[in-house]
Amino acid sequence: MNEPCPAAPSAVHSTVTETPVITTTGLTKVYRSRGREVTALDGVDLHVREGEVYGVVGQSGAGKSTLIRCVNLLERPTSGTVSVAGQDLTALAGRGPGAGSALRKARTGIGMVFQHFNLLSSRTVRDNVELPLEILGVSGKERTRKALELLDLVGLSDKAKAHPAQLSGGQKQRVGIARALAGDPKVLLSDEATSALDPETTRSILQLLRDLNRQLGLTVLLITHEMDVVKTICDSAALMRGGRIVESGTVADLLATPGSELARQLFPVGGELPGIDRTVVDVTFHGEAATQPVISQLARTYNIDISILGAAMDTVGGRQVGRMRIELPGPFEENVVPIGFLREQGLQVEVADGAEEAAHRGTGDAVLTKEGAK
Numbered sequence: 001m002n003e004p005c006p007a008a009p010s011a012v013h014s015t016v017t018e019t020p021v022i023t024t025t026g027l028t029k030v031y032r033s034r035g036r037e038v039t040a041l042d043g044v045d046l047h048v049r050e051g052e053v054y055g056v057v058g059q060s061g062a063g064k065s066t067l068i069r070c071v072n073l074l075e076r077p078t079s080g081t082v083s084v085a086g087q088d089l090t091a092l093a094g095r096g097p098g099a100g101s102a103l104r105k106a107r108t109g110i111g112m113v114f115q116h117f118n119l120l121s122s123r124t125v126r127d128n129v130e131l132p133l134e135i136l137g138v139s140g141k142e143r144t145r146k147a148l149e150l151l152d153l154v155g156l157s158d159k160a161k162a163h164p165a166q167l168s169g170g171q172k173q174r175v176g177i178a179r180a181l182a183g184d185p186k187v188l189l190s191d192e193a194t195s196a197l198d199p200e201t202t203r204s205i206l207q208l209l210r211d212l213n214r215q216l217g218l219t220v221l222l223i224t225h226e227m228d229v230v231k232t233i234c235d236s237a238a239l240m241r242g243g244r245i246v247e248s249g250t251v252a253d254l255l256a257t258p259g260s261e262l263a264r265q266l267f268p269v270g271g272e273l274p275g276i277d278r279t280v281v282d283v284t285f286h287g288e289a290a291t292q293p294v295i296s297q298l299a300r301t302y303n304i305d306i307s308i309l310g311a312a313m314d315t316v317g318g319r320q321v322g323r324m325r326i327e328l329p330g331p332f333e334e335n336v337v338p339i340g341f342l343r344e345q346g347l348q349v350e351v352a353d354g355a356e357e358a359a360h361r362g363t364g365d366a367v368l369t370k371e372g373a374k
C-alpha cells in the first residue's frame with residue numbers, strides 16, 4: 001500500500017528554545033524480580049529543550065525503554081525526579097488522595113507512540129483517535145471534530161471509517177500519532193516508532209514527526225537503535241550504556257567533539273587503520289571549512305603525499321557534513337605541523353588509534369602496526 005504524503009513540508013524553522021521541557025535528575029530504576037536486582041537506570045540526568053527532537057540511542061538493554069517509560073511515569077522510578085513542562089511528575093505520583101487523578105491530568109500533556117501501534121482492532125480509525133478524548137470526558141461532537149482534524153494533520157482523512165486491519169504499517173503509525181496528539185500535548189514520546197516499518201515508510205513517518213515538531217512546536221523525545229533516525233530528525237542526542245547517559249549534546253556539537261563515540265556511530269568512515277610509519281587522521285568538515293580545498297593545500301604546502309582511505313558526505317541535523325580518513329607518511333611525531341595546519345583551517349581533526357595521546361604521554365606506545373590495531 002502506498003504511503004500517503006505527510007503534511008506539506010513545513011517552511012517553519014526549528015523552534016528550539018532554551019526552556020527545559022523534560023528534565024530528569026538522578027533518575028534510577030531498579031527492577032526486582034525473583035530475588036534478583038537489575039539496575040535499568042543508574043542516575044540519569046536528561047535535559048530536553050522546548051521544541052527540539054531529542055534522540056536516545058544505545059544497545060539493547062541499555063535502559064532506553066525504561067527511561068522513556070519513567071518520563072511519563074508509566075514506570076515508577078526507584079529514585080530521582082522527572083519534570084515535564086515545569087511539573088514535577090514524581091511528586092504527583094505520590095500515594096496521597098487525588099495523586100492518581102493529578103498524574104492522569106498531567107499525562108494528557110504527554111503523547112506517546114509505540115513500536116507496535118497499540119490500536120484497538122474492533123474500533124474504526126476515528127474511534128481509535130477519539131479514545132483518549134473519551135477518557136478526558138470530551139463531548140461526542142467535539143471528539144469527532146478533533147479526531148477528523150488530527151487525521152487530516154497526519155494525512156489520513158480518507159481512512160476515518162477504516163479499521164486498523166485495513167491499513168499498512170505506516171498508516172497504523174499515523175493513527176497512533178494522531179491518537180497521541182489528541183490531548184494537545186506539549187511533548188511526544190516515541191518508543192521505537194519506526195522499528196517495525198520498512199525504510200521508505202520510516203522516512204515518511206520521520207518526516208511527519210519533524211513536520212509536527214515544526215508546525216506545532218512539539219517537543220519530541222524518541223528512543224531508537226537506528227542511527228539513521230538520529231541523523232534524519234534529531235537536534236540533540238544521548239548515548240546510553242548500562243543505565244547511564246555516557247554522551248549527550250546537540251548533534252552539531254557532538255560532531256565537533258573529538259573522540260565522540262556518537263559522532264563516530266552517526267558518521268562512520270571506512271578505511272584501514274595505520275600501517276607502520278603512517279599516521280591516519282579523521283577529518284570532519286562542516287560549515288565554511290567544507291568548501292575550502294584544504295587537502296590539496298596541505299599536500300602543496302608540506303610537499304607530502306596524502307592517501308584518502310575513506311570518505312563520506314551526509315546530511316546530519318539538516319546540515320551537510322563531510323568526513324574523510326586520510327593517511328600521511330611517517331609517524332605522528334613527524335606530522336604534528338601538517339595536522340596543526342588542518343586544525344587552523346577550522347577542521348575537526350582526530351588522529352586514529354591513540355597516536356596523539358601516546359605522544360602527549362611521551363610513552364610512544366600507540367598501536368602502529370596493522371596487526372595490533374583494534
Ligand SMILES: Nc1ncnc2c1ncn2[C@@H]1O[C@H](COP(=O)(O)OP(=O)(O)OP(=O)(O)O)[C@@H](O)[C@H]1O
Pocket residue numbers: 031032033038039040058059060061062063064065066067225
Ligand atoms: N519489567 C522488568 N523486570 C525486570 N527487568 C527488566 C524489566 N524491564 C527491563 N528490565 C531490564 O532492565 C534493563 C534495561 O532494559 P530496557 O528495556 O530499558 O533496555 P532498552 O535499552 O530499551 O533495550 P531494547 O532496545 O532491547 O528495548 C535490561 O537489563 C532489562 O532486562
